[in-house]
Amino acid sequence: MLGRSARQIRSMLRARSSVSLSTGQDVELTSQRYPDLRRKPFGQVGPSEIARFQAILDSNRVITDPTELDGYNTDWMRISRGQGQVVLKPKTTAEVSQILRYCSEQNLAVCPQGGNTGLVGGSIPIGGNVSTNAGGLRLLRYGSLQGSILGLEVVLPNGEILDCLSQLKKDNTGYHLKHLFIGSEGTLGFVTKVAIQCPPRPKAVNVAFLGMTSFESVLRTFKEARSNLGEILSSCEFIDAEAMKCVTGNLELTCPIDPQAFYMLIETSGSRSNHDEEKLTEFLEALMSDGTVVDGTVASSEAQIQKIWPLRERLAEALLRDGYCYKYDISLPLDVFYDSVIAMKERLGSRVIRCIGYGHVGDGNMHLNITTKEYDDQVMQLIEPFLYEWTSHHKGSISAEHGLGFKKRNFMHFSKSPSAIKAMKQIKAVFDPQGIMNPYKVLPDNE
Amino acid sequence: MLGRSARQIRSMLRARSSVSLSTGQDVELTSQRYPDLRRKPFGQVGPSEIARFQAILDSNRVITDPTELDGYNTDWMRISRGQGQVVLKPKTTAEVSQILRYCSEQNLAVCPQGGNTGLVGGSIPIGGNVSTNAGGLRLLRYGSLQGSILGLEVVLPNGEILDCLSQLKKDNTGYHLKHLFIGSEGTLGFVTKVAIQCPPRPKAVNVAFLGMTSFESVLRTFKEARSNLGEILSSCEFIDAEAMKCVTGNLELTCPIDPQAFYMLIETSGSRSNHDEEKLTEFLEALMSDGTVVDGTVASSEAQIQKIWPLRERLAEALLRDGYCYKYDISLPLDVFYDSVIAMKERLGSRVIRCIGYGHVGDGNMHLNITTKEYDDQVMQLIEPFLYEWTSHHKGSISAEHGLGFKKRNFMHFSKSPSAIKAMKQIKAVFDPQGIMNPYKVLPDNE
Known part of the structure; x- marks a missing residue:
């Protein structure tokens, strides 16, 4: 079972190291909160695997110290906590390629991690703006990453380097593969280089x-x-x-x-x-x-x-001061946009500290947040799947920009057709036939 | 051999009928200009296939009259000419689905055709802005279709309807499949519905x-x-x-x-x-x-x-008045942008009527055009692959917006890495395992 093994199998790749490494031991293990999730039959990380990683990277970029691992295993909201046994910090595409080729050979699962600021449990133990495709505060003006990313270099799960690193505004030579990786939350490959079109700085x-x-x-x-x-x-x-x-x-x-x-x-x-x-x-x-x-x-x-x-910018941080935050990030047609908050307030009443709405009204993107002092399973049962059903009924999206990650993967059908989910699984099988890349994320569990 | 069979196998699906049906019999058959192209082992269209199409559509939407077929078999530039034996004009997604399911069962090749205004021989016998992803005159301001298309409905080659018809500005629930179809030039599926974000009309x-x-x-x-x-x-x-x-x-x-x-x-x-x-x-x-x-x-x-x-807008039309037009549509870094025209002028000298450059300098997109009175194979040999090599050497794209179609498919390697071409072929195999969808286009021939 995921989380029950003393030698947890997920190795974590970190391209950045700007996150604070606070201890996360007071955060409940994700494996305990979701005891029904079965660990997939991946390999295990032991001394020989560590030795191989140390042969690829310098020793100081192979982290196994339990205290130091805590910061990588716990998300900044202190809601999700994994049990990765080793963090790897490659500096070059070649190093990423060597690591993934080895993990693929050994069937070791891999979780790419960027700034560890994901909001849907995708980065414990997804990373980077490209992988999450979050729109942020100025999508209204500058459009989505799908429109402004010119090219990508991606290392596929088998170690192969996929070069789609065009730096041109226009390039219609074949399928636009880069878009598959933008927003795939680390489940198809590891993004190593990005060419992005920058608008002029406004005067x-x-x-x-x-x-x-x-x-x-x-x-x-x-x-x-x-x-x-x-x-x-x-x-x-x-x-x-x-x-x-x-x-x-x-x-x-x-x-x-x-x-x-x-x-x-x-x-x-x-x-x-x-x-x-x-x-x-x-x-x-x-x-x-x-x-x-x-x-x-x-x-x-x-x-x-x-x-x-x-x-506006510090609202996510302010909410965490209440205790536990149930975060929702939905797209809705504007005529029912704020009704989502009213419906949830009525449903939850005084069981919660607060139920608030804020966000990118110009993009139809509501950030609906609910807080309680501590995690309350009864409150969670009142929210999910009700809010997803409500959103789907009003032709919205259950995740406008945060992605699906771990927490929302099994609700994808509220926003995506069976034919689309089937096609996504086929795409996953093309790039990651073993399923080692950020498992338990984005794609719904097989029935 | 493609083009030698009296009962040519390509059936053509037309969503629009705005093109003029001028006779094209004075245009050389593409199969004669490219005699080395081997026809793939598709089925043949005969009376029983026509009868089945007539059972799906009204008879007047199943066109077999040779004179009427000419307009669909010849492109507006009068450079490419195919030998499709039947044109089908479905009006609904369900009709497209039934036709493709049947073609898939019978292994009949299909060429989707929109306005038949493609510039790379992709529509004889691709269609529509979505499939070609052309940028046009205002990409500079409004970005590419990849940024403004909200959702698509696509009928896959086996008749399955793939619903990705989100109408939301933001929807990060799984892989962004729609982008695979934007710019795929009809080789992965037939686009039946489009949701597009329209900017306000400027005052x-x-x-x-x-x-x-x-x-x-x-x-x-x-x-x-x-x-x-x-x-x-x-x-x-x-x-x-x-x-x-x-x-x-x-x-x-x-x-x-x-x-x-x-x-x-x-x-x-x-x-x-x-x-x-x-x-x-x-x-x-x-x-x-x-x-x-x-x-x-x-x-x-x-x-x-x-x-x-x-x-500016009527330049493509003006060029055709010279006789035959060798059309190139390349992306280049601005420091070598016009050097492409100078290099070609020097190379071709007085063999051609003219060698001109115009286009979207704001997008780094050069339209380089050369004309002769009639098609001249010696001129063609001087242009290709020289111009592609020159463009690739300067880190440009051999097709900024026109696509690869039939004419440029085997030059894809000048702009795309072997790993990207391999991945595209894998994607093609997922959606079109039989290869019936717009064959001989976009993807390079197998060696």
């Missing part, structure tokens, strides 16, 4: 922080922003009242306007500050004069802007 | 048409446009002097400025006309005062704009 940035009394006003503000700010609109975020209470209360941040039912952060990025300010000012005057926006402030200097963004 | 459009004496000035103008027009720049095209002679001479169009070595068309699209005009005017004043731009005109009204765009 002028303005941020407006606005308050409104209804979600209808949020939607109207977005529509007007899209129409009147057009090409300079670079972010359109919303935060509900309870989310604002969370981030101000738990992190001692200050809201720059009076309390409202909803808040919006609207950012413009352009090439001429006087043009941008004129557009933004006229846009705000129109919305305030008709009552859509009831309060607001505009920041143009870097210092002012840096006081506003944390109210 | 103000301006077009500047400029002249300069050197290609260095073209590059400098592009860089300044990218920096100073930033978010409103929607197209950045260039035309060389010989291309201008071609479009004005062959189509009787008028160039609005005095003759120069190079011309550029720069389009802005924005939400406020006064802001856009101010940006554009200041940009042009700076470039004219330092001599980068030596002549120019700006159009703001729809009528003025419609007089300028044809100088």
